[in-house]
Amino acid sequence: MEYIEQVLKSVKSSNPNETEFYQAVEEVLSSINQYLEINDKYQKNSIVERLVEPERQVIFRVPWLDDLGNVQVNRGFRIEFSSSLGPFKGGLRFHPSVNQSVVKFLGFEQVLKNALTGLPLGGGKGGADFNPKDKSDHEIMRFCQSYMTELFRHIGANTDVPAGDIGVGAREIGYLFGQYKRITNQFSGVLTGKPESLNGSSLRTEATGYGVAYFLSAMLDAKGDSLTGKRCLVSGAGNVALYLMKKLDEYDAVILSCSDSKGTLYSKNGLDVKLVMHLKSERGAELRDYLNEHKDAEFTPVNQYPSDGHQVWRYEADIALPCATQNEITKDDAKALVENRCLTVCEGANMPTTPEAMKIFKEHNVYLGPSKAANAGGVATSQFEMAQNASMQKWQSEQVDEKLQQVMKSIFNTISVTAKQYSNEHDLVLGANIAGFERVADAMLKQGVV
Structure with missing residues (x-):
């Protein structure tokens, strides 16, 4: 389809050397090519062009002191990709491989993944090229505090709700949350994946x-x-x-x-x-x-x-x-x-x-369960944590597990039915891409040119 080829060409030229991001976009758009031909309303309203462009990209310096008193500098990222279905939602990754391309590919995937859950979640992602593996607890704490000192102005319980990812577990989330609370004087559900003692969800x-x-x-x-x-x-x-x-x-x-x-x-x-x-x-x-x-x-x-x-x-x-x-x-x-x-x-x-x-x-x-569907359990449970924080409640692990099973089964049913409609029910990659895109795209249409 000439339209998709033009969009992909534009993505490649406007995002040079961002191979991971381009790969993620190409996989989705190539998969839903025929679907877009049937539903030309998305082309007429430039939905695809808008979807592949993040709403906001933030890159910032993260200076911190190591245990020897030396100043270290890392680069921090937050990509707020789409808020069409709800507040931006997606994890933070601390790893030396983190760069703009990696964060953007993860953010783009997150948009469709969150859409598949059926929950009111937009998509985003973030992180830093910081490696916590060889650092002391004090160094990790100082890095997290410096990172949040910049990030806090861009996030909020109803705006952008980060979580953990590679290199960011309960310890790091705890340090990040402590600094956010210190700066804003708010004890809110601005981060998920928190330790349970900080109102985190069981089974996260x-x-x-x-x-x-x-x-x-x-x-x-x-x-x-x-x-x-x-x-x-x-x-x-x-x-x-x-x-x-x-x-x-x-x-x-x-x-x-x-x-x-x-x-x-x-x-x-x-x-x-x-x-x-x-x-x-x-x-x-x-x-x-x-x-x-x-x-x-x-x-x-x-x-x-x-x-x-x-x-x-x-x-x-x-x-x-x-x-x-x-x-x-x-x-x-x-x-x-x-x-x-x-x-x-x-x-x-x-x-x-x-x-x-x-x-x-x-x-x-090969019968393939795509990641944007199969690994959505983490973000689904993050939304459960957001709901618990907003209502000031605590759900038991059995309740969380039951809801998680329901969401995962619902995702499978949604994408298999969609796949059967457009190809065959076992083409779960096609089903996930179309079902995720359709939910986000229809929300975008209803909100006008924003």
């Missing part, structure tokens, strides 16, 4: 991982299948991966692998999930330490990975669950998964599959 830490499991269960149920006995490859060892593994274990699936920055842990007989969680979440140890107690497992260091991809995807399995970071499944990884008869993929990370890998999956009819 577990929510994204649990949500992936609930979505995957719905995928299999639609095909008359279940997770029982399914052999699963998981990448990552952060909150998403760990709590996904915990829930899969409860569903009697067999978890074969996980990975961290040092390498990949694998056991053909299935990993001891409780031990993995103990190592990573309680002891802060490395996955390789698992071998001290289980000699039947193997650990592949990063420097021994295949030159064309990730070791974690080179084993036989029924289901692949990427939960680490963007573009972690390469073309050759996808080929290896298909050759090993792994024909179900459910994305726990944001945009973890490269375009080349996505093409391989499509050619081989």
